[in-house]
Amino acid sequence: MPHADSSLIPSIIQTKEDFWSHVHQQLEALIESPGNWVSNLSNAASLVYNALRSFKSFGDGERAVNWCGFYLDAAMFPGQSSTTFGRILHLGPFNGRPACQLIRCEAGKGVCADAWAQRRTILVEEVDAYPGHIACDGETKSEIVVPMIWDGEGGSTVLGVMDLDCLALGGFDEADQRGLEKIVQLLVKSCLWNI
Amino acid sequence: MPHADSSLIPSIIQTKEDFWSHVHQQLEALIESPGNWVSNLSNAASLVYNALRSFKSFGDGERAVNWCGFYLDAAMFPGQSSTTFGRILHLGPFNGRPACQLIRCEAGKGVCADAWAQRRTILVEEVDAYPGHIACDGETKSEIVVPMIWDGEGGSTVLGVMDLDCLALGGFDEADQRGLEKIVQLLVKSCLWNI
Numbered sequence: 001m002p003h004a005d006s007s008l009i010p011s012i013i014q015t016k017e018d019f020w021s022h023v024h025q026q027l028e029a030l031i032e033s034p035g036n037w038v039s040n041l042s043n044a045a046s047l048v049y050n051a052l053r054s055f056k057s058f059g060d061g062e063r064a065v066n067w068c069g070f071y072l073d074a075a076m077f078p079g080q081s082s083t084t085f086g087r088i089l090h091l092g093p094f095n096g097r098p099a100c101q102l103i104r105c106e107a108g109k110g111v112c113a114d115a116w117a118q119r120r121t122i123l124v125e126e127v128d129a130y131p132g133h134i135a136c137d138g139e140t141k142s143e144i145v146v147p148m149i150w151d152g153e154g155g156s157t158v159l160g161v162m163d164l165d166c167l168a169l170g171g172f173d174e175a176d177q178r179g180l181e182k183i184v185q186l187l188v189k190s191c192l193w194n195i
Numbered sequence: 196m197p198h199a200d201s202s203l204i205p206s207i208i209q210t211k212e213d214f215w216s217h218v219h220q221q222l223e224a225l226i227e228s229p230g231n232w233v234s235n236l237s238n239a240a241s242l243v244y245n246a247l248r249s250f251k252s253f254g255d256g257e258r259a260v261n262w263c264g265f266y267l268d269a270a271m272f273p274g275q276s277s278t279t280f281g282r283i284l285h286l287g288p289f290n291g292r293p294a295c296q297l298i299r300c301e302a303g304k305g306v307c308a309d310a311w312a313q314r315r316t317i318l319v320e321e322v323d324a325y326p327g328h329i330a331c332d333g334e335t336k337s338e339i340v341v342p343m344i345w346d347g348e349g350g351s352t353v354l355g356v357m358d359l360d361c362l363a364l365g366g367f368d369e370a371d372q373r374g375l376e377k378i379v380q381l382l383v384k385s386c387l388w389n390i
Contacts, residue, residue, distance in 0.1 A: 002330055002331055002332055002333045003332070004292035004293055004331055004332035004334070005292075005333070006292075007292050007293055032296055035296070036272040036273065036285060038233055038272055038273065038285070038286075038287060038288070039272070039287070039296050039297075040296075042264070042287060042288050042289055042294075043286065043296065046290075046291065046292060046293045046294070047293050050292050050293070069237070076273060077233055078232065078272070078273045078389045090233070090234045091234040092233060092234070092237060092288075093289075094241065094288075095291075097199035097200075097201075097202050097241060098199055098201050098225055098238050098242050099198050099237075099241070100198055101226070101234050101235075101238065102234075135197055136198045137197055137198070137199035137200075138197050138200070139199070194273045
């Protein structure tokens with residue numbers, strides 16, 4: 001099967017639970033484990049974005065997911081001189097229209113920064129009502145951000161966040177949250193993190 | 196202006212020369228210089244992909260560009276143990292459906308490998324007629340691959356390639372080649388390459 005077809009959703013898949021289980025399986029087959037995080041997250045952003053746009057609950061119309069990707073701690077990027085964690089998140093691989101290149105790791109500086117600081121998924125039904133929301137795309141109406149938490153010997157570290165935007169209000173629900181948290185767990189354990 | 200709007204193409208832009216000049220300007224404003232290559236190439240892939248799909252010569256119909264992104268030398272990726280250049284290209288940031296994670300740097304192993312080995316842009320009118328073509332997506336009909344060449348003190352190095360696919364035969368022409376080569380030059384000089 002050509003790699004591109006991994007984002008097609010068979011018509012037999014009707015529920016969100018089945019959808020996320022299918023995407024998880026496709027992701028396991030697509031990425032390398034252990035693999036470098038740039039390649040793995042590039043394919044993960046593409047797979048999740050395109051699978052969601054092929055699935056009836058979202059589709060590519062007015063309820064479409066319009067952004068799916070990653071912001072990661074600056075310390076992990078190649079060519080960066082920073083060696084300390086927890087100051088800035090840099091833009092990682094994504095699918096969707098262009099986006100902000102960096103986010104300050106401070107609570108109150110938007111949904112990504114809050115999910116990072118609070119170490120928990122944040123589900124936002126209406127982004128314009130969210131305190132401190134940063135509008136990279138004026139068309140976005142709702143958002144979900146899942147922190148990427150790596151458990152090492154010295155404790156746990158937040159590597160970054162996975163961020164999805166939707167054109168509709170209340171685009172994401174608890175079933176999406178459960179599915180995305182499993183996707184993020186798979187990615188965290190499959191990539192070589194240079195920390 | 197929200198970052199996402201940088202990929203919109205004003206209706207006054209009619210020719211390919213004006214299109215590529217406009218995209219070049221938007222890219223300069225969008226990326227950081229000097230900046231890390233993951234963030235800069237993530238936004239570059241998104242900008243070029245979405246701008247092409249907003250432009251009348253391509254659009255989002257049957258002549259659409261269906262993939263736009265980068266393959267880079269394995270030695271530059273974080274978490275890689277390889278320290279030698281020129282063996283494998285790994286998948287970098289892109290927009291479009293999922294793709295092959297690695298390409299061997301050997302002439303005859305497809306368009307990306309050939310552009311890398313020959314250090315020149317390769318314009319392919321019909322991918323199915325190209326010897327050694329690797330089909331990541333069966334829908335792709337034509338392709339253009341531009342090498343990313345970095346001139347250092349010890350000579351020039353091919354960092355990787357920028358790769359675009361199109362759903363139509365003969366999707367790209369010499370005007371696209373000139374525009375993309377300037378985009379690649381801007382990216383090569385704007386990013387911090389850890390070599």
